[in-house]
Amino acid sequence: MDQQNLRTPSRQVIAPPRPAHATDRYDGPTFLYRLYDDADRLLYIGVTCNPTSRWGGHRKDKDWWGQVARKDLTTYPNRSAALTAEQETIAAEKPLHNVQHNPLSNLRHVHLVVSGDRARKLEALARSMHVSLTGAVLHLIDEAHDPRLAATDSDPDMDEALRRARTSRTAVTA
Incomplete structure (x- = not known):
């Protein structure tokens, strides 16, 4: 057994008392x-x-x-x-x-069932949010300048994803 360990005093950690309510x-x-x-x-x-x-x-x-x-x-x-x-x-x-x-x-998932006028309003709201978010993301991508990307070939999968997103945005807003 290590001599130093025998001479090292053991420490006891005592938690402070919890404040009383x-x-x-x-x-x-x-x-x-x-x-x-x-x-x-x-x-x-x-x-x-x-x-x-x-x-x-x-x-x-x-x-x-x-x-x-x-x-x-x-x-x-x-x-x-x-x-x-x-x-x-x-x-x-x-x-x-x-x-x-x-x-x-x-429970982590909630299933909401709506019908009639509420369902139509919810669907319109979701469509509007989708269009707005898609437009914002495409604007950020279009305006972004990354010098590291200029020196490399474009990514065909990314080009296809952008094409689909632009087509989707046009179709939804029409």
């Missing part, structure tokens, strides 16, 4: 709250010992807060019981804006 010290009656929109869809489920203060925080930092039309409170004897109920309730009721404990929050 008021709710960490409180273990009295605690509320589980449900927030609903005007169509009675469940928006959010949370736990607090002070609903007024908690909802004031949501009002400041949640973009969905303006949708809240109804609030329901359930009282639990202590914070631990409320937190357990919160986890079970979120998993069972799947509110729209909860991330933690919510199996729906893992």
Whole structure:
């Protein structure tokens, strides 16, 4: 064994204590709250010992807060019981804006079904965005000057892609 390793004192790393929050010290009656929109869809489920203060925080930092039309409170004897109920309730009721404990929050793809006038408007918007973006990209390509490319032969695949894009832009705008 290396002599130097025997003489090197071991270091113990101790993490600094986490700052205490008021709710960490409180273990009295605690509320589980449900927030609903005007169509009675469940928006959010949370736990607090002070609903007024908690909802004031949501009002400041949640973009969905303006949708809240109804609030329901359930009282639990202590914070631990409320937190357990919160986890079970979120998993069972799947509110729209909860991330933690919510199996729906893992979804990465959303399929939207629209029809009628909304579908036509959405299609027109998509077409307009496609034309604008295609035009902007082609403008950047046309205006770009790269001296490194001037000395090499042009790339036939790139030429074909540009030709298709220009044809597509003309066809869509017509």
